[in-house]
Amino acid sequence: MRAFIAGWLLVLAASVVTLASYAEAVPFSMLPKPHPLVIWHGLGDSAHSEGMESFMSQLKEAFPGLYVHSVTQDATSDSEDRRQGFFGHVNDQVQQACDQLAQIDELQGGFDAIGFSQGGQFLRAYVQRCNTPKVRNLITFGSQHMGIADLPACGPTDLLCRVAEAALRGGIYTDYAQSHLVSAQYYRNPKDPKAFAAYLDKNDFIKDINNEGTTTNATYAKNLASLENFVMLMFDKDTTVEPKQSSWFASYSVRNQSEGEAGRDPNPNEPTPLRQSSIYLDDRIGLRKLDRRGALKMELCHGIHMQIDPACQLKVFGKYVGTPSTGLDNAVATWIDHAWRWMLYTTTGLHVEDTAGLILTQTVLFLALFSVIRVSLALIVHAVRFVDDEQGTEDAKSGSRRADGGCVMTARKQRSSTPAAAPPRRSGRIRHQTSPYFAAKVARRSSNTQGAxxxxxxxxxxxxxxxxxxxxxxxxxxxxxxxxxxxxxxxxxxxxxxxxxxxxxxxxxxxxxxxxxxxxxxxxxxxxxxxxxxxxxxxxxxxxxxxxxxxxxxxxxxxxxxxxxxxxxxxxxxxxxxxxxxxxxxxxxxxxxxxxxxxxxxxxxxxxxxxxxxxxxxxxxxxxxxxxxxxxxxxxxxxxxxxxxxxxxxxxxxxxxxxxxxxxxxxxxxxxxxxxxxxxxxxxx
CATH class of the missing domain: 1.10.340.30 (Hypothetical protein; domain 2)
Incomplete structure (x- = not known):
C-alpha cells in the first residue's frame, strides 16, 4: 500500500511538471490539437480561390495541427463552385454540405465553423437541419440572417453577377428564381407588403430556417441552442447587405397595406433590434436560449463588407477558433460546459472567452482539482490506517500464542524471558471514544443526572x-x-x-x-x-x-x-x-x-x-x-x-x-x- 501511494504521488508530480512546462518544451504529439475548422465562402468566391487558400494557410501557421476544410459544391472545378454561389437551389447545396461533412473523419468529434457573407446563413442551416457532426462555435461575418431588402450591386467586371441580376429582373418570387437564383432565396423585404406576402408564399429557404412559416420546426431551435457560441460580426460601413443589421438578426418592421406609407412604426426605416423582434421573443430558433447563457455574441468590425482587419480577427481567432481540444467532447462534458457558461454569465456577466472569465474558470478548475486530490489523498491515508489497525489487531490476537518446535511457551515464561513490550496500538474506533467530543457527551450526561x-x-x-x-x-x-x-x-x-x-x-x-x-x-x-x-x-x-x-x-x-x-x-x-x-x-x-x-x-x-x-x-x-x-x-x-x-x-x-x-x-x-x-x-x- 505504501508503495502504491508513493507511485501515485510520483505520477501526480510528473503530471504537474509536464503541465507547468512551456509549450515549446513539450513534444508536439503531447499537445492537444485545435478543434477542426470548416469554412463556407461567400457570394462571388470559391472554396479554393487564392484568397481562401491564403486565409487557410495563415490559420494553419497560427494554430499548428489545425485541420481546415472549405465547403465546395464542385470539388473538380473551382469555377463551377463559384458559379453555384450565384445559381442553384440553396436547400440542395446545404444538403450536399451535410453529406460532404459527414464523410470527413477529422470532423466526427465536432468542429468550429466560419461563414463568410451568405456562407454564414448556409452554415446556420447546416446546424439547424443536420448538425452531424456537431458544430461547437458558429462564427458568421457579415451574413444575412434576416435576409436582404435590396439586391447587392455587381462589380463592373463581374459577369456572373450581372447575369444573375438580369435574371432577377424577371421576378424575385417566381418559381424559377426561388429554385435557381441564390440571392432570391434569401431576399426578404418587409417594407413592401405585396413582396412580403409573396415571400411568405414562395420562399422555402430563409423563411424555413427562421421558422416564419405556419408551422415551426422545434429541431431547429434545439440544434442551434446546442452551440457553445454563436458569434455574429457586422461591418459598420457595410453597404452590400441591406440592412447591414441583418448580420445581427435585425429586420425592418413588417408593414400592412392598410397602414399607409409610414405605417404604425414610428421609425419605419430603422431595423428592429434582435432582442425586440418576434424571432427572439418567441424563441423560434433558440436565440433567446443561447443569449440567456451568454453564448450569443454580437461583435462589430470597422470597415466595408468583408473587410476583416487584424482588430476584427482578434475578436474571433484564438477565442472561438484554434482552441485546443480536450478530448472530453461528450454529452456530459457539453452539459457541464453549458451549465458553467450559464452560471458564469448570469452571476458575473462574463464569458468564458473573456480574459476575466478565463481567469475565473481556471481558478475554479484549479480549486476543483485541488479538492479532488485532497479528498483522494485523505481516503488513501484513511484506508492505509485502517489496514494497519486491522493488521495490528490481528497481531495482538496472535501474539499470545507462539509455536516453537511443537512446544507452547507459557504466559509466565513469556513474561520472564521477553522484555516489556509497548502497549498495543489502539484502533481508530477506540481513539475516537477518547476524543473531546465524546468527553463532552460524558460530561453532559453526568451533569444532567445531578438535578437542576x-x-x-x-x-x-x-x-x-x-x-x-x-x-x-x-x-x-x-x-x-x-x-x-x-x-x-x-x-x-x-x-x-x-x-x-x-x-x-x-x-x-x-x-x-x-x-x-x-x-x-x-x-x-x-x-x-x-x-x-x-x-x-x-x-x-x-x-x-x-x-x-x-x-x-x-x-x-x-x-x-x-x-x-x-x-x-x-x-x-x-x-x-x-x-x-x-x-x-x-x-x-x-x-x-x-x-x-x-x-x-x-x-x-x-x-x-x-x-x-x-x-x-x-x-x-x-x-x-x-x-x-x-x-x-x-x-x-x-x-x-x-x-x-x-x-x-x-x-x-x-x-x-x-x-x-x-x-x-x-x-x-x-x-x-x-x-x-x-x-x-x-x-x-
Missing part, C-alpha cells in the same frame, strides 16, 4: 462582558458561553428575547463567527449602544473598530447601522409582514431590516414569534442584566387563538438552532429530525 442547578450571572461592567455560569463546576458550557440548565439550552437568543433589536444584533455577529468570539463583542456593543435609537446614530469608525476582532467588520458595521436606522423608521410590529431578501424564508415582520437573512428569521420564529419556544417552560433561567423585561419571555404565555406555536413549524439550517429544537421537542415528549420534523414520541424511560 440554579444559574449564576456574572457581569464585568468595566469590560462590558457578561458570563452565565453554573454553580456546578461540571456543567457543560455551550458554544455561546452560556451554561445549559433544565429550562435553558444555552443560546444567546434565549437570553435576549423578546428584544428584537438585540436578537438581530446577535445573529448578525454570529454569522460566520464562533459564539465564543462573538459574545464578548456583543455585550460590549450593548453596553455602548443599548437600543436601535442609539445604534442608528453610532459613529461608523468606532463601531468598525469594535467589530474588528470578528472579521468582516466593515460590512457588519454598515449593516448594523442600516438595520438600526430602518428599525427607527419602521418600528417593529409583529402584525407587519415583509418579504425577506432570502427567498427560502417566509414573510416576517423583520424581513424589511437590512442584514436579516435565513438565520435571523429562523431565530425570530423560534424565540420571539407568539411568545417563542419559551412558552410552556418553567423554572429558573438566566436573564440579561441589561434588560430585566427579558424575564417575561419565559413566562407561560397563552395565545388568544388556539393555534400551533410558530417554533414548531421551523426547519432551520443552522446546526445550533437544529440542536435547540431537538432539545425543545424532547421537552414536549417527541423526537424531532432536522430533515423530517417530528418522527416519533419519546419512550417513557
Amino acid at each position: 442547578v440554579k444559574p449564576v450571572v456574572k457581569v464585568d461592567k468595566g469590560k462590558g462582558v457578561v458570563k452565565v455560569e453554573s454553580e456546578d463546576p461540571g456543567e457543560v458550557v455551550r458554544v455561546h458561553g452560556l451554561a445549559r440548565q433544565p429550562n435553558f439550552y444555552g443560546l444567546i437568543q434565549e437570553l435576549v428575547c423578546p428584544n428584537v433589536f438585540r436578537l438581530l444584533t446577535a445573529t448578525c455577529l454570529l454569522n460566520q463567527t464562533k459564539g465564543r468570539a462573538a459574545m464578548p463583542v456583543f455585550w460590549q456593543l450593548l453596553e455602548r449602544w443599548p437600543d436601535e435609537s442609539a445604534l442608528a446614530n453610532a459613529d461608523l469608525a468606532e463601531l468598525t473598530t469594535l467589530l474588528q476582532p470578528l472579521g468582516l467588520h466593515n460590512i457588519r458595521a454598515r449593516r448594523l447601522i442600516a438595520m438600526a436606522q430602518t428599525m427607527v423608521q419602521i418600528p417593529y410590529d409583529e402584525a407587519n409582514s415583509f418579504k425577506s431578501r432570502d427567498r427560502s424564508a417566509p414573510d416576517t415582520p423583520i424581513g424589511v431590516y437590512p442584514g436579516v437573512g435565513r438565520y435571523a428569521i429562523d431565530s425570530w420564529r423560534i424565540f420571539v414569534c407568539r411568545g417563542g419556544a419559551a412558552v410552556g417552560l418553567h423554572g429558573d433561567v438566566p436573564t440579561s442584566p441589561f434588560d430585566t423585561s427579558v424575564r417575561e419571555c419565559y413566562k407561560p404565555i397563552k395565545s388568544e387563538v388556539d393555534e400551533k406555536p410558530e417554533w414548531m413549524s421551523v426547519m432551520p439550517l443552522d446546526k445550533e438552532l437544529r440542536a435547540y429544537l431537538v432539545w425543545r421537542w424532547a421537552k414536549e415528549g417527541h423526537v424531532w429530525d432536522p430533515h423530517r420534523g417530528v418522527v416519533s414520541a419519546l419512550p417513557p424511560e
Whole structure:
C-alpha cells in the first residue's frame, strides 16, 4: 500500500511538471490539437480561390495541427463552385454540405465553423437541419440572417453577377428564381407588403430556417441552442447587405397595406433590434436560449463588407477558433460546459472567452482539482490506517500464542524471558471514544443526572462582558458561553428575547463567527449602544473598530447601522409582514431590516414569534442584566387563538438552532429530525 501511494504521488508530480512546462518544451504529439475548422465562402468566391487558400494557410501557421476544410459544391472545378454561389437551389447545396461533412473523419468529434457573407446563413442551416457532426462555435461575418431588402450591386467586371441580376429582373418570387437564383432565396423585404406576402408564399429557404412559416420546426431551435457560441460580426460601413443589421438578426418592421406609407412604426426605416423582434421573443430558433447563457455574441468590425482587419480577427481567432481540444467532447462534458457558461454569465456577466472569465474558470478548475486530490489523498491515508489497525489487531490476537518446535511457551515464561513490550496500538474506533467530543457527551450526561442547578450571572461592567455560569463546576458550557440548565439550552437568543433589536444584533455577529468570539463583542456593543435609537446614530469608525476582532467588520458595521436606522423608521410590529431578501424564508415582520437573512428569521420564529419556544417552560433561567423585561419571555404565555406555536413549524439550517429544537421537542415528549420534523414520541424511560 505504501508503495502504491508513493507511485501515485510520483505520477501526480510528473503530471504537474509536464503541465507547468512551456509549450515549446513539450513534444508536439503531447499537445492537444485545435478543434477542426470548416469554412463556407461567400457570394462571388470559391472554396479554393487564392484568397481562401491564403486565409487557410495563415490559420494553419497560427494554430499548428489545425485541420481546415472549405465547403465546395464542385470539388473538380473551382469555377463551377463559384458559379453555384450565384445559381442553384440553396436547400440542395446545404444538403450536399451535410453529406460532404459527414464523410470527413477529422470532423466526427465536432468542429468550429466560419461563414463568410451568405456562407454564414448556409452554415446556420447546416446546424439547424443536420448538425452531424456537431458544430461547437458558429462564427458568421457579415451574413444575412434576416435576409436582404435590396439586391447587392455587381462589380463592373463581374459577369456572373450581372447575369444573375438580369435574371432577377424577371421576378424575385417566381418559381424559377426561388429554385435557381441564390440571392432570391434569401431576399426578404418587409417594407413592401405585396413582396412580403409573396415571400411568405414562395420562399422555402430563409423563411424555413427562421421558422416564419405556419408551422415551426422545434429541431431547429434545439440544434442551434446546442452551440457553445454563436458569434455574429457586422461591418459598420457595410453597404452590400441591406440592412447591414441583418448580420445581427435585425429586420425592418413588417408593414400592412392598410397602414399607409409610414405605417404604425414610428421609425419605419430603422431595423428592429434582435432582442425586440418576434424571432427572439418567441424563441423560434433558440436565440433567446443561447443569449440567456451568454453564448450569443454580437461583435462589430470597422470597415466595408468583408473587410476583416487584424482588430476584427482578434475578436474571433484564438477565442472561438484554434482552441485546443480536450478530448472530453461528450454529452456530459457539453452539459457541464453549458451549465458553467450559464452560471458564469448570469452571476458575473462574463464569458468564458473573456480574459476575466478565463481567469475565473481556471481558478475554479484549479480549486476543483485541488479538492479532488485532497479528498483522494485523505481516503488513501484513511484506508492505509485502517489496514494497519486491522493488521495490528490481528497481531495482538496472535501474539499470545507462539509455536516453537511443537512446544507452547507459557504466559509466565513469556513474561520472564521477553522484555516489556509497548502497549498495543489502539484502533481508530477506540481513539475516537477518547476524543473531546465524546468527553463532552460524558460530561453532559453526568451533569444532567445531578438535578437542576440554579444559574449564576456574572457581569464585568468595566469590560462590558457578561458570563452565565453554573454553580456546578461540571456543567457543560455551550458554544455561546452560556451554561445549559433544565429550562435553558444555552443560546444567546434565549437570553435576549423578546428584544428584537438585540436578537438581530446577535445573529448578525454570529454569522460566520464562533459564539465564543462573538459574545464578548456583543455585550460590549450593548453596553455602548443599548437600543436601535442609539445604534442608528453610532459613529461608523468606532463601531468598525469594535467589530474588528470578528472579521468582516466593515460590512457588519454598515449593516448594523442600516438595520438600526430602518428599525427607527419602521418600528417593529409583529402584525407587519415583509418579504425577506432570502427567498427560502417566509414573510416576517423583520424581513424589511437590512442584514436579516435565513438565520435571523429562523431565530425570530423560534424565540420571539407568539411568545417563542419559551412558552410552556418553567423554572429558573438566566436573564440579561441589561434588560430585566427579558424575564417575561419565559413566562407561560397563552395565545388568544388556539393555534400551533410558530417554533414548531421551523426547519432551520443552522446546526445550533437544529440542536435547540431537538432539545425543545424532547421537552414536549417527541423526537424531532432536522430533515423530517417530528418522527416519533419519546419512550417513557
